[in-house]
Amino acid sequence: MKTVDSKQSVTTTGAAKYLGVSNATIYRMVENNLLNPLKTPGGQRRFDIKELEEYKIKSKEIKAPQNPSIKENLVKEGQTSYQQLNLLDLPNVEDSNSVDSSDELVTESDGVIDPRNKLNDLSGKDWLPETKSFWFQKGLGSKHPHAQIERQHPAPFSFQDVGRLIKFFTKEGQHVLDPFSGVGSTLKAAALLNRIGTGIELSEHWNTLAKERLDYEVSTGEALKHTFITGDCRKELKKMVDDSFDFIVTSPPYWSILNKKADHKVQRDRVNNNLATNYSDSVDDLGNISDYSEFLDILVDQVFVQCGRVLKTSKYMCIIVSDFRNKSEFVSFHSDIIQRLNLKSICNRSRLTLQGVKVLLQNHKSLLPYGYPFAYVENIHHQYILIFKKVEIKKKSKKDMN
Numbered sequence: 001m002k003t004v005d006s007k008q009s010v011t012t013t014g015a016a017k018y019l020g021v022s023n024a025t026i027y028r029m030v031e032n033n034l035l036n037p038l039k040t041p042g043g044q045r046r047f048d049i050k051e052l053e054e055y056k057i058k059s060k061e062i063k064a065p066q067n068p069s070i071k072e073n074l075v076k077e078g079q080t081s082y083q084q085l086n087l088l089d090l091p092n093v094e095d096s097n098s099v100d101s102s103d104e105l106v107t108e109s110d111g112v113i114d115p116r117n118k119l120n121d122l123s124g125k126d127w128l129p130e131t132k133s134f135w136f137q138k139g140l141g142s143k144h145p146h147a148q149i150e151r152q153h154p155a156p157f158s159f160q161d162v163g164r165l166i167k168f169f170t171k172e173g174q175h176v177l178d179p180f181s182g183v184g185s186t187l188k189a190a191a192l193l194n195r196i197g198t199g200i201e202l203s204e205h206w207n208t209l210a211k212e213r214l215d216y217e218v219s220t221g222e223a224l225k226h227t228f229i230t231g232d233c234r235k236e237l238k239k240m241v242d243d244s245f246d247f248i249v250t251s252p253p254y255w256s257i258l259n260k261k262a263d264h265k266v267q268r269d270r271v272n273n274n275l276a277t278n279y280s281d282s283v284d285d286l287g288n289i290s291d292y293s294e295f296l297d298i299l300v301d302q303v304f305v306q307c308g309r310v311l312k313t314s315k316y317m318c319i320i321v322s323d324f325r326n327k328s329e330f331v332s333f334h335s336d337i338i339q340r341l342n343l344k345s346i347c348n349r350s351r352l353t354l355q356g357v358k359v360l361l362q363n364h365k366s367l368l369p370y371g372y373p374f375a376y377v378e379n380i381h382h383q384y385i386l387i388f389k390k391v392e393i394k395k396k397s398k399k400d401m402n
């Protein structure tokens with residue numbers, strides 16, 4: 001730390017105000033040598049106004065987000081088996097622990113959409129927080145009028161979380177597919193964001209509710225702008241042409257956990273409120289396959305690989321899942337999907353490659369005393385968003401083959 005006595009300096013709080021960031025960010029900037037504080041003879045930390053001004057000018061020149069190396073340098077900062085039963089009692093605001101520290105280092109140039117950005121309509125400012133490896137799950141809360149259709153379904157995901165993904169992985173007007181669309185959370189999010197949704201759902205009941213949902217919760221006539229297919233996604237995907245969607249996002253059945261008997265409060269409440277506790281009794285329902293290994297094979301080979309075929313090259317597919325317990329066994333469902341799907345070949349010309357695993361924190365859920373006081377039994381309070389990208393398999397050149 002330099003020892004300079006200067007009237008042209010400010011305290012940490014002054015520096016934070018000057019740059020429009022928090023004190024914590026100033027500390028991080030010092031740690032990362034982005035700022036070099038001065039020291040008064042009394043040992044107090046001060047920041048040279050000239051240096052702050054220079055930092056401000058420099059930060060305007062930073063082009064986000066296509067040059068991640070620059071950005072990274074700038075922001076080194078630091079039950080039972082019924083896990084899938086729903087999740088509607090979500091707070092409307094993000095958890096108080098969820099302060100997004102990346103917001104603090106936003107510069108003016110971040111507000112601009114880079115002309116090289118072919119992926120989405122986000123400026124650098126909006127892009128950066130979306131790349132965090134965790135998010136706090138958002139929801140409307142079960143009493144909200146727009147949660148009443150969603151509530152009927154035993155395992156919907158939050159249209160707000162899916163909306164965040166759609167916003168990141170598509171531009172306005174692009175096409176989004178959900179092969180297990182349930183009560184249409186993906187289509188609702190797509191509609192709200194001016195994207196065009198296609199949903200495949202086995203149960204006519206859930207699909208009818210999904211259409212009603214768009215008309216009631218988005219706007220009258222909205223359902224007509226999107227495609228709702230009632231059928232088995234294994235068959236329906238085969239009818240679709242290659243490379244037709246810009247983004248795929250889905251949450252599959254978690255094997256047959258909804259069919260297992262469990263004395264779980266969420267389930268008891270649903271029974272008492274006359275709400276469904278499984279998707280359907282159909283033999284085509286993937287949630288009714290009793291053998292886990294067979295279920296995984298079908299899910300990966302007949303659904304996700306087909307999804308890869310209908311996804312455009314260089315585009316993304318997000319799969320939202322949770323791990324779960326089957327009696328006393330912990331099943332790492334997310335990791336089983338990754339093992340089977342990562343690098344799977346699609347028609348011998350492309351692959352689905354894992355790009356990241358985002359954790360969706362469910363910090364609003366109550367802790368239940370499973371196992372207490374005898375054994376460790378986890379309260380599973382998060383889901384995973386598995387992010388895959390379709391990439392072309394590079395053909396070997398003659399040179400490589402020699």
Ligand SMILES: C[S@@+](CC[C@H](N)C(=O)[O-])C[C@H]1O[C@@H](n2cnc3c(N)ncnc32)[C@H](O)[C@@H]1O
Binds near residue numbers: 179184231234280
């Ligand atoms: C986890 S839920 C998806 C919920 C959806 N994300 C939502 O927010 O409403 C899985 C859905 O897959 C459906 N499903 C099960 N087997 C299917 C199949 N073979 N083809 C299409 N949909 C199927 C179930 O009916 C259920 O609605």
